[in-house]
Amino acid sequence: NAGVTQTPKFQVLKTGQSMTLQCAQDMNHNSMYWYRQDPGMGLRLIYYSASEGTTDKGEVPNGYNVSRLNKREFSLRLESAAPSQTSVYFCASSEGLLNQPQHFGDGTRLSIL
């Protein structure tokens, strides 16, 4: 049971470079999420997808874009990376949107120089 799989696990970028973080879940969940985790700030929602074909902004969407490629996959793109985007990024999924526990991947550790 893989659950939620994130790739890559680690990445170092230079300011201005772009990259896409990949996420896939094998639990047939409808909803998927992207969070960033910074020291002392807990988890903050970047974007979410309530169901296949829909995406919406969360708390901190600026500088990011997302794509819900199909029911399994939800990617996060940084078009022009900035040092402020250095963080650990977590993807999560849940059966539905309301009051359902979220299942998390093990994160992508991203450093932007």
Add this chain to the structure above:
Amino acid sequence: GENVEQHPSTLSVQEGDSAVIKCTYSDSASNYFPWYKQELGKGPQLIIDIRSNVGEKKDQRIAVTLNKTAKHFSLHITETQPEDSAVYFCAALLSGGYQKVTFGTGTKLQVIP
């Protein structure tokens, strides 16, 4: 919007003692309160959750209590073991247009053998 405060930020206990982590939330419309455990290098894992129509829930050595009037909820771990050492996050979910989840800032629990 919702605001979740979590205390303490660090907690050290002797093996076998109990540990208590407390969270307060601001929005009385919040109705789902999960707790997550995050081990080093891993994503958060759900350990227990409670819904607003319940005052207490137990699962072996872990229990969560909810006081809706005071808008606070707590995690209780009894007979702590070294493998309980991790960072614990509370969260409050506001049911509405989307699953508006707000996380606390985390408690680093150290169980001393």
